[in-house]
Amino acid sequence: xxxxxxxxxxxxxxxxxxxxxxxxxxxxxxxxxxxxxxxxxxxxxxxxxxxxxxxxxxxxxxxxxxxxxxxxxxxxxxxxxxxxxxxxxxxxxxxxxxxxxxxxxxxxxxxxxxxxxxxxxxxxxxxxxxxxxxxxxxxxxxxxxxxxxxxxxxxxxxxxxxxxxxxxxxxxxxxxxxxxxxxxxxxxxxxxxxxxxxxxxxxxxxxxxxxxxxxxxxxxxxxxxxxxxxxxxxxxxxxxxxxxxxxxxxxxxxxxxxxxxxxxxxxxxxxxxxxxxxxxxxxxxxxxxxxxxxxxxxxxxxxxxxxxxxxxxxxxxxxxxxxxxxxxxxxxxxxxxxxxxxxxxxxxxxxxxxxxxxxxx
Numbered sequence: 001x002x003x004x005x006x007x008x009x010x011x012x013x014x015x016x017x018x019x020x021x022x023x024x025x026x027x028x029x030x031x032x033x034x035x036x037x038x039x040x041x042x043x044x045x046x047x048x049x050x051x052x053x054x055x056x057x058x059x060x061x062x063x064x065x066x067x068x069x070x071x072x073x074x075x076x077x078x079x080x081x082x083x084x085x086x087x088x089x090x091x092x093x094x095x096x097x098x099x100x101x102x103x104x105x106x107x108x109x110x111x112x113x114x115x116x117x118x119x120x121x122x123x124x125x126x127x128x129x130x131x132x133x134x135x136x137x138x139x140x141x142x143x144x145x146x147x148x149x150x151x152x153x154x155x156x157x158x159x160x161x162x163x164x165x166x167x168x169x170x171x172x173x174x175x176x177x178x179x180x181x182x183x184x185x186x187x188x189x190x191x192x193x194x195x196x197x198x199x200x201x202x203x204x205x206x207x208x209x210x211x212x213x214x215x216x217x218x219x220x221x222x223x224x225x226x227x228x229x230x231x232x233x234x235x236x237x238x239x240x241x242x243x244x245x246x247x248x249x250x251x252x253x254x255x256x257x258x259x260x261x262x263x264x265x266x267x268x269x270x271x272x273x274x275x276x277x278x279x280x281x282x283x284x285x286x287x288x289x290x291x292x293x294x295x296x297x298x299x300x301x302x303x304x305x306x307x308x309x310x311x312x313x314x315x316x317x318x319x320x321x322x323x324x325x326x327x328x329x330x331x332x333x334x335x336x337x338x339x340x341x342x343x344x345x346x347x348x349x350x351x352x353x354x355x356x357x358x359x360x361x
Contacts, residue, residue, distance in 0.1 A: 004150070016127055020149040020156055027060045032144050035101040036069035039084070039108065040144055046083055049074040049111075049126060051141035057149065058137045061159045062191065071099075071108045072141070076123060080108050094121050119176050127152060134173065134180045136165045137187065162193045170202050178209035182221050185241055189233040203241050210246035215329040222247050222330045226287050229276040232269040250326050251295070264294045285339030288332060295326050296344045306349030316345060316352050 002019035029037075032052060043050035050073040056066035073080065077089045080097040087099040087108075096109040113124030114131050126141065133139035136155035142148070149156060158165050164187055166173050174181055181203055188195050195203075210218075225231050238244035245252040255262035272290035275282070296319060305315060323341050342352040 002148075017150050017152040018154075018156070020151065022147040025061065025149045025156065027057075027142065027147070027149065029144055029147055031060055031065075032142075033066075033069050033104070035104055036071065036106055037144055038101075039071055039099055039106055042083060043071075043073050043075055043080075043108075044145060046075070048079075051126075051143055051150070053141050054133070054138045057140040057142045058155075058159060060142070061140075061149075061156065069106060071106055072111060072126075072129065073108060074111055074126075076110050080110075126150075131167060133167050134177075134183060135187065136167055137191075137193070139167050162191070164188055164193045164195045164199065166199060170198060174202065174206040174209055178206065178213055179217060179221060181206055181210060181241075181243055182238070182247075185237045185243065186225070186234050189237040190228070190230045200241075203243070207241065207243040207246065210243060213246075215331050218247055219330045219332065223284065223332065226272070226291065227276070227284065229273045232266060232273055235269055236266070247330065248327070250328070251291075254295070254298075261294060261298070265291075268293055283336065283339065284332065285336035286343065288327075288336060288340035289343040292323055292326070292340050293344050293347070296323065296341070297348065302348040302350070312345075312350050312352055315350055316341065319345065 001021065001024060003015050004017040004019060036052065040050045040052065050071060052069055053072040054070050056069045059066040075083070077095045077097050080099075081087055081089055084097070084099045086101065087097050089095055089097050096107060099106045099108055110123050111126050111129040112132050113120065113122040114128050115122050115124070119132075130139050130141075130152040133153075136153045136158045138155075139151075139153050140155045140159075141150040143150060153167050154165075164184055166184075168176070184195065184199065184203060187193055225234050228234075235244055238247070239252070239255075251265060255265060268290045272287050275290065276287060279286075299319065299322060300315075305311070320338065320341055323337065327337070345352050
């Protein structure tokens, strides 16, 4: 185990980070996506600092296969863009770079400063960047060249102890970005990590902040839940903390009014998870149909409606409008919502043509 030091304003040496060697962290370099390695190596070769960061490092430590490999560097977005022809700068306020390798996309961000708190867009150093990361389990930097994990905040020990601990002070973490509420509960539910009492209490008191989040960001978070395979656990936990109402208010209202609807809705979430595990490449609309089924079932007497197929088109139009309202504030792609509704109607005996876009559905 190594240590990084710096000097404080009085010239005294202070420890900045613990550096874990391969024999201590156990991550195999071969587990890193080869194209992600190419990005890091190219940045290093051009004289910039560069690391695999965040969720990928966490997943590797708990022996999970990462879905994404995010990269952080000292290079600015414009310099990254010049270094990689297969890239583009995205974002207006928070600029970063997407580097493309075929269908794979690697998000490359520049170290950020804490001069404007944890949500500013000023560039900084790695020891500033870490203070902007939400929780210690997401604040780890992996150097695939030296095969070292650089830990400024005790994240490795927290992962080993299965604890979710905020890096940003509790009085600021959710006020600066309320989406962190959802992330904390999601990590706890999917990783089976514990949250300290103070963090749990803060989440319960801060749910109202989610009402200020844009529909696009809430859509992104809910789509991640649906596309994963732990929606049942996540939604159950979010309902316990009274924050799922900000993602699916109508569903929550219906569950509050009917125990039977709640049981059916949650059972279909389990079914969606099982389906996702078995059909990882299925389209989003197929998964969304599980969330819509109980709502659509409650709209009318489908046995009676199925006997009059001449009204199928009109039924679809009415159902689409009601389902669109049901999923708000989520705004899924229209084609996927249409697919989901037609899929549900077909199961209820209403024959609406469903376009097949992928083989594994």
